[in-house]
Amino acid sequence: MIKKAKFFKNGIWYWLFIAPTLLSLIIVVLIPFIIGIYYSFTDWNGINQPVFIGLKNFIALKGDTEFWNSIFFTAKFAVACIVIINVVGLSFAMLVTRKIFARNFMRTAFYLPNLIGGLILGFIWNFIFVDVFQTISDATHIGWLGGWLSTTNTGFWGLVIVTSWQMIGYVMVIYIAYIESIPTDLIEASKIDGANSWQQFRNVVFPLIAPAFTVSLFITLSNSFKLFDQNLSLTAGAPGNTTQMITLNIYQTAFSAQEMAVGQAKAVIMFLIIAVISIIQVYLTQKREVEM
Amino acid sequence: MKKVHVQKYLLTILGIVLSLIWISPFYIILVNSFKTKLELFTNTLSLPKSLMLDNYKTAAANLNLSEAFSNTLIITVFSILIIAIFSSMTAYALQRVKKKSSVIIYMIFTVAMLIPFQSVMIPLVAEFGKFHFLTRSGLVFMYLGFGSSLGVFLYYGALKGIPTSLDEAALIDGCSRFRIYWNIILPLLNPTTITLAVLDIMWIWNDYLLPSLVINKVGSRTLPLMIFYFFSQYTKQWNLGMAGLTIAILPVVIFYFLAQRKLVTAIIAGAVKQ
Numbered sequence: 269m270i271k272k273a274k275f276f277k278n279g280i281w282y283w284l285f286i287a288p289t290l291l292s293l294i295i296v297v298l299i300p301f302i303i304g305i306y307y308s309f310t311d312w313n314g315i316n317q318p319v320f321i322g323l324k325n326f327i328a329l330k331g332d333t334e335f336w337n338s339i340f341f342t343a344k345f346a347v348a349c350i351v352i353i354n355v356v357g358l359s360f361a362m363l364v365t366r367k368i369f370a371r372n373f374m375r376t377a378f379y380l381p382n383l384i385g386g387l388i389l390g391f392i393w394n395f396i397f398v399d400v401f402q403t404i405s406d407a408t409h410i411g412w413l414g415g416w417l418s419t420t421n422t423g424f425w426g427l428v429i430v431t432s433w434q435m436i437g438y439v440m441v442i443y444i445a446y447i448e449s450i451p452t453d454l455i456e457a458s459k460i461d462g463a464n465s466w467q468q469f470r471n472v473v474f475p476l477i478a479p480a481f482t483v484s485l486f487i488t489l490s491n492s493f494k495l496f497d498q499n500l501s502l503t504a505g506a507p508g509n510t511t512q513m514i515t516l517n518i519y520q521t522a523f524s525a526q527e528m529a530v531g532q533a534k535a536v537i538m539f540l541i542i543a544v545i546s547i548i549q550v551y552l553t554q555k556r557e558v559e560m
Numbered sequence: 561m562k563k564v565h566v567q568k569y570l571l572t573i574l575g576i577v578l579s580l581i582w583i584s585p586f587y588i589i590l591v592n593s594f595k596t597k598l599e600l601f602t603n604t605l606s607l608p609k610s611l612m613l614d615n616y617k618t619a620a621a622n623l624n625l626s627e628a629f630s631n632t633l634i635i636t637v638f639s640i641l642i643i644a645i646f647s648s649m650t651a652y653a654l655q656r657v658k659k660k661s662s663v664i665i666y667m668i669f670t671v672a673m674l675i676p677f678q679s680v681m682i683p684l685v686a687e688f689g690k691f692h693f694l695t696r697s698g699l700v701f702m703y704l705g706f707g708s709s710l711g712v713f714l715y716y717g718a719l720k721g722i723p724t725s726l727d728e729a730a731l732i733d734g735c736s737r738f739r740i741y742w743n744i745i746l747p748l749l750n751p752t753t754i755t756l757a758v759l760d761i762m763w764i765w766n767d768y769l770l771p772s773l774v775i776n777k778v779g780s781r782t783l784p785l786m787i788f789y790f791f792s793q794y795t796k797q798w799n800l801g802m803a804g805l806t807i808a809i810l811p812v813v814i815f816y817f818l819a820q821r822k823l824v825t826a827i828i829a830g831a832v833k834q
Contacts, residue, residue, distance in 0.1 A: 281737040285653035286665060288646040289708035296705025297672050300683040307683060314686065360578075368572045370579075376820075377579035380586070383812045385766025387784050388805060391791055392585055395798055400588060403604045433585075441827045483831050494676055497768050501791070515678050522682050523773075532682050539679040546674050 308533040314526055325533035334509055335534060338517040339541075341424070345513065346492035348428045349435070353488050354481070356432065357439030362469075364440070365447045375444070379437035386434070390501025393430045397422070397502075423503045423511035430498050435491065439484045446480035447473065479556065486549040493542060514538050589809070593802035600799045615803035622793070623786045623804055629811075632782040635696060635771075636764045639703035643760060644753050646704065647711025652741050654712070655719040656727065669712045677706070677769070685773045699774045703764060711756055714829060718752040719745075751825075758819055758826040765812065783808055 310318035405413035522531030
């Protein structure tokens, strides 16, 4: 018992083991986060001594149409991405979990784009949209393949395509894990009961992979809201900042226009959006766990 | 039974066609990286006439390839080393010692994962600039700060599966806490370390925004930063651009084929955290 008491009594080692990560977290994340909230209530421009001005930055944002456009654009983008990435990702997962020839090659091919950084992906597709699409359009006279990324609409779909190309493989892997954990006798039993492929999917597979759906949905959602690199290298907001997403708008405000406090106020709003998304996710996940 | 066979063949063909379309962008980059500017514009989709390496030479020179590559490698390796060691130590202390402070600190780590990078980046860069810490070591320290949450979270989960009787036996034998952690616990945590390393390699190696704010100086730039400058300098010199992109993609693809199996475990573990 004495040994046991000594074991659970924490000595100096406890704090020594925690200190490096806790200090780095405090210095790198927590202090800047708190200072950042303070800066959003000041007139700080990066050089001057910040002076407290209350809610002025937030009130001024009401007239900042470019900022609201970027939020609206991001939200629209997130919706398109969630639908496309999850539908295609699940379809790919269903395909490569069948016992078909070359399924491992297919998995590798579908996953490959996910490895590459967003910046490089944007440059790759910039070339494809602007040059390859144009070449094909000139040769075949298919009108809609010409002039990509020169309009807001093609910029939007360009971003959706790049992000989907990157994220589908990732989401596919999550779905594969859940599909492969379904006991085969369940599928066999439904076959014996005379279920067709669709009934099998709808009544056996789908309920069992529903948790994967929640996970993938929220990963797609929060990744869409945090997207930056792809936006920078694919469109950089062009034409005329109409394809600018929240993160790029914050970046431009803070580092190009040097309006640090305004940029920080926008960043606080972005945090609130992400926090609400996460809280909803935690709530839904816990609700399911209770039901199960 | 015949119907099932036909369906299987059709699915196989569909899958192969889809996979080829899916990786066609890689084909486009690769073939065009060997072409001259003129050849690229006349035959974008065809195979190159010859395997000309001039583009690669020019691209490697303009990217400061050896410098950018070693910068990226050093930053990635050091960041992952300290993230793995320090966050496993923290997780060990927090999981083994049951008291109020360990519960609260663990909660702080998990809640901090919700804070998006953009809402701390402006003050972070300003504060580190004040203390002249916008350097490569400053960057590694930042990666520890941003990466420790996930590390602590993953190790904490894994530690639940390692019985405390191991620690107790070693304590009775007179082992120090550090030796127990280093000689007994850390080796048992290997699978988690691999998972964490795979996730962090993909994050840090490809990261653009944070290094662009911290070490944007000649001599300390990483590969993603050099790629960005390269493209702003050579807009429309796509033949050079394609060679640059191939150089940037190659290490990641090699890494993927080496770590393929571990990668799947890592993705699943990382996805659950979100």
